Amino acid sequence: MLMNHITNTKAEYIKKTRENLGLGQTEFANLLGMASTGERTVRGWESGEHKPSPKKWLDITMLEEKMSEKLQQAPFSHDPLSEVKFKFIDLFAGIGGIRLPFQKEGGQCVFTSEWDKFAQKTYLANYGEMPKGDITQIPTKDIPDHDVLLGGFPCQTFSQAGLKKGFSDTRGTMFFEIQRILADKKPKAFLLENVKQLKGHDKGKTLETILAIIRGEHTQDIPEDVPMSEEARHALSEKLNYWVDYKILRAADFGVPQNRERVFIVGFDKDHYKDVDFDEAFSWPTPPKTPTRLGDILEDLTELTEEQDKFTISDRLWAGHKKRKEAHKTKGNGFGYSLFNKESEYTSTISARYYKDGSEILIDQEELGKNPRKLTPKECASLQGFPKNFIVDAVSQGQIYKQFGNSVCMKVVDAVASQMIKTMTNNK
Numbered sequence: 001m002l003m004n005h006i007t008n009t010k011a012e013y014i015k016k017t018r019e020n021l022g023l024g025q026t027e028f029a030n031l032l033g034m035a036s037t038g039e040r041t042v043r044g045w046e047s048g049e050h051k052p053s054p055k056k057w058l059d060i061t062m063l064e065e066k067m068s069e070k071l072q073q074a075p076f077s078h079d080p081l082s083e084v085k086f087k088f089i090d091l092f093a094g095i096g097g098i099r100l101p102f103q104k105e106g107g108q109c110v111f112t113s114e115w116d117k118f119a120q121k122t123y124l125a126n127y128g129e130m131p132k133g134d135i136t137q138i139p140t141k142d143i144p145d146h147d148v149l150l151g152g153f154p155c156q157t158f159s160q161a162g163l164k165k166g167f168s169d170t171r172g173t174m175f176f177e178i179q180r181i182l183a184d185k186k187p188k189a190f191l192l193e194n195v196k197q198l199k200g201h202d203k204g205k206t207l208e209t210i211l212a213i214i215r216g217e218h219t220q221d222i223p224e225d226v227p228m229s230e231e232a233r234h235a236l237s238e239k240l241n242y243w244v245d246y247k248i249l250r251a252a253d254f255g256v257p258q259n260r261e262r263v264f265i266v267g268f269d270k271d272h273y274k275d276v277d278f279d280e281a282f283s284w285p286t287p288p289k290t291p292t293r294l295g296d297i298l299e300d301l302t303e304l305t306e307e308q309d310k311f312t313i314s315d316r317l318w319a320g321h322k323k324r325k326e327a328h329k330t331k332g333n334g335f336g337y338s339l340f341n342k343e344s345e346y347t348s349t350i351s352a353r354y355y356k357d358g359s360e361i362l363i364d365q366e367e368l369g370k371n372p373r374k375l376t377p378k379e380c381a382s383l384q385g386f387p388k389n390f391i392v393d394a395v396s397q398g399q400i401y402k403q404f405g406n407s408v409c410m411k412v413v414d415a416v417a418s419q420m421i422k423t424m425t426n427n428k
Contacts, residue, residue, distance in 0.1 A: 011048040014060055018042070021067055026133045030117040031067075031124075032059050067130070074128030075389045076100055084108040086424070089143060089187075091151035091178065093131055095122045097384065097408040098150045098193065101417040110144040118399040119406075125394035135177045136229045140184040148420070149190040151178050152408055176228040179213055180235030182242070188272050189420055192265040193408055196248055199263055207246070207263075214267055216240045242267035243278040249416070251409035253287030256385045257294045257346040260409055264416055273427055282423045285415035295342025297382035302368065310397060311373040313358060318371040321359055339364050339372060350375075350383060355401035380404035385411035 018028045025046075029038025044050050052060060071077050076096070085106035090099045093114040103109060112131040114120055124130050132138055153174045182190065198207055212218040216239035222228075244267040251260040268278050301311065313321075325336025337359040338348050347361045354360060358374035361383075365373055375383065377392040377400045384407050392400050 008048055010051055010057070011046050014042070014052075015046045017060060017063060018046075021064065021130070023130060024133055027120065027130050030120055031063065031130060032056065070124055071128035074124075074126055075387075075391065076103065076126050077128035078103070078108060082106070086147040086188075086421070087144070088148035088150055089113075089146045089181075090131075091135060091149065091181075092153050092174065093123060094119050094152060094407050095403045096127055097386070097410050098152055098191065098413050099127070100387075101410060101413040102148065102150060102421075104414070105417050105421045107148065107421075110146055113138065118395045119403055122391070122394045122400065122403055125391040135174070136232075140181055140231060140235075143181060143185065145185060147188045147424075149178065149181060149185070149187045150192075151190070152193040153178060173226055173228045173232075175210055176222075176232040176236070179240070180229070180232040182214070182240055183235040183238040186269055186271065188269050189424055190242070190265075190267045191413075191416060191420060192267075193413075194263045194265070196261040196263055199246075199248065210265070211244055211246070214240050214242045214244045214265075216242075241270045243270055243273075243282075245278075245282070245284075247284050249284075249287070249412050251385070251412055252292055252346045253289050254285075254385070254409065254411040254415055255288060255290045255292060256383065256409055256411050257292035257297060257344070258349065258383050258409065259346050260349045262408065262412070264412075266416065266420060268423070276427045278423070281427055283419060285419050287415075292346050293342070294340055294344040294347060297379055298342055298363065299376055299379060301373070301376070309373075311376055312365065313362070313371050313373065315371065317357060321357070321362075337362055337372075347383065350380060350405050352402050352405035354380075354405045355398040374401075377401070377404070385409045385414070 018025070021028070023031070024039075025042040026039040029042050032038065034041060045052055051057075083106065086108075087110045088099075088102050088107045089111040090096065090109050091113050093099060093112045094116075096112075099109055099112070109127075109129075112123070112127075112129060113133070113135040114123060114131040115134045120131050178190075178192065201207065209218065213236075222233070222236060244265060246263055246265040248261050248263055251258045266282065266284075268276070268282065270276075301309065321337040328335040339362050340347050341364040350361055354374070361375055362372035363375065365371065377397060378388075380401060381390050381392055381404065382388075384404050386404075386407075387410075394400075395403070
């Protein structure tokens with residue numbers, strides 16, 4: 001009898017702790033460093049089916065204190081004393097590359113969604129908040145009201161690296177989760193980001209469909225075999241009424257030495273801004289096009305010992321890169337590794353696969369008598385326009401490479417955010 005009481009008390013404590021922290025069972029498990037089946041284990045603890053080990057129990061009792069410390073130590077947590085000019089949500093948040101520019105404009109982030117547990121760790125370290133998980137599993141009623149919706153929605157299906165299936169692939173249908181939130185919450189404005197290839201995907205039809213849905217002009221039914229949540233499909237019956245425009249912007253034009261081009265889609269709710277002509281009211285930022293030089297962001301690694309040097313590639317990998325490049329050259333194409341030095345104007349685009357072999361951006365070290373090297377995590381942060389004090393070691397080196405490859409160039413978002421908030425402020 002006493003044993004059952006202890007188990008029930010622990011079950012209640014675990015559930016109460018999780019709810020106090022505003023976490024789902026998956027995020028709670030991720031915070032405790034549990035495996036992919038962690039959600040099931042947490043559910044078992046809360047139902048009293050079984051109880052945590054002494055070590056896990058200790059971790060659970062320390063969790064609220066640990067989260068409080070994370071919030072205090074996070075370099076980009078909200079200042080509770082600062083004036084909140086608007087509220088926004090951060091969807092498909094990654095490591096918060098779109099969030100910070102809007103926070104700097106006076107916005108308060110009231111909801112974040114990011115399913116990758118490693119990106120959640122980096123986000124927590126920098127913002128002091130644990131993102132909610134898979135957006136398809138979060139009902140719209142659980143998302144707070146907000147003024148601006150942000151979303152760098154998954155782009156693998158639209159990119160050259162993906163299968164280019166567009167809406168026939170689950171990743172491609174994440175747009176419909178954005179649509180159902182827009183339909184229910186009616187934010188005043190939104191910013192979406194995707195790969196450049198979205199513009200030409202399926203001869204432009206994919207982007208046309210996205211824009212038509214947002215404008216409330218789409219008349220065709222989305223086929224039943226296109227996978228999406230039930231709530232998202234239901235929301236398609238509601239007509240949106242947004243003014244919307246898109247533009248391809250390049251990181252190198254905004255003072256960052258990377259040749260990264262991305263599609264940005266901006267929208268304003270015409271039902272809220274009834275008499276505003278956004279063709280006149282909103283202007284895309286003018287790129288300063290200040291000259292860039294890769295050496296300005298490179299770290300000095302000359303003092304690293306052989307043991308400390310985790311960036312110089314091995315003889316075997318370097319030989320493989322050269323062999324593949326030669327093979328491509330014979331076929332008459334330019335594929336293969338790309339080599340840069342400190343005098344280079346900019347690099348090629350860093351991608352999520354950079355952690356594998358670094359082939360798209362290798363730094364020449366011939367003057368040191370060494371093979372080329374990969375960028376350091378801090379250099380990746382600089383290459384994406386992130387602040388110098390952004391924490392890059394909350395996860396492994398491989399994971400942080402993947403995260404920066406998936407992120408946005410923050411300098412570009414800074415410029416777009418400034419124009420959007422200026423437009424909203426001028427048209428209150």
